């Protein structure tokens with residue numbers, strides 16, 4: 001009754017809620033410098049350990065950046081990707097996560113943090129802080145990481161299978177998958193720029209070389225010269241060979257991957273798909289034309305947004321002592 005009288009204001013209120021709630025649900029309780037009082041050196045410790053790791057194993061930058069993404073997209077950024085299961089039923093055991101590496105680095109950072117401040121810094125926050133260090137170590141810009149995440153204690157193989165986005169995904173689904181996590185079309189194109197570092201297994205894109213429509217054909221949207229080159233490296237059914245996603249600058253955070261996509265040399269369908277939407281395409285074009293005028297800063301902004309997905313904060317969840325095991 002009251003609502004019919006005040007129909008307009010009710011509608012407005014509902015609309016406000018519709019648009020505000022996802023923002024509130026993502027990231028509430030996080031802040032920059034969360035450990036300032038409880039573990040003042042937390043971020044410096046992460047930086048120090050990561051400096052040691054990167055100096056001997058720079059190829060871990062890609063996998064460690066990807067790990068935060070894989071954590072956040074399944075159940076939110078709450079460290080579930082790190083959990084082991086005695087029956088091999090946790091996220092780690094899902095096929096898309098077989099190619100994750102760097103779990104020992106996370107353990108190493110955790111051990112150093114536990115020594116300095118036992119029981120304070122969550123594994124979920126370690127993933128977010130480590131991801132920033134990988135961006136920095138490869139030549140990207142630093143950004144303030146919000147912290148205060150708590151660790152969840154549930155990790156389910158099937159959720160990783162369902163929620164991690166396959167490389168065969170088209171632009172419509174990509175946009176929807178990002179939107180349902182509070183991420184925009186701009187975040188999609190910016191974060192896809194993470195493929196400027198790291199490697200991929202041939203098996204993640206070989207359908208585009210050998211069997212695109214089930215008739216032994218190649219993907220016509222992929223540059224044919226590039227296909228020929230990739231075929232030299234990736235034989236059919238190759239499950240082990242790695243290729244550089246951004247050949248020549250695989251350990252450098254730059255805009256060359258956007259350049260490749262524009263030249264129809266993006267490795268995954270999901271990368272090529274960025275040419276199929278006017279907004280993502282315009283972003284690529286602009287960054288290429290301007291030498292990455294905003295990409296470096298945009299990446300930090302989008303990483304912070306990604307780091308807010310489905311976080312657990314306050315007194316919920318726990319701070320794990322060992323990242324692979326619930327307390």
Ligand code: HEM
Pocket residue numbers: 061062063065066069099101165166167168169174191192194195197198199200201202203204268270
């Ligand atoms: C948009 C949807 C995305 C899809 C479909 C996708 C898919 C993939 C695939 C298939 C690989 C290769 C895995 C392998 O075969 O070893 C890969 C690697 C990688 N992805 Fe993505 N990705 C996406 C978004 C992201 C985001 C948002 C980030 C981070 C911000 C990211 C960072 C990386 C990195 C750094 C690697 C290299 C890993 C390594 O060197 O081992 N990806 N991605």
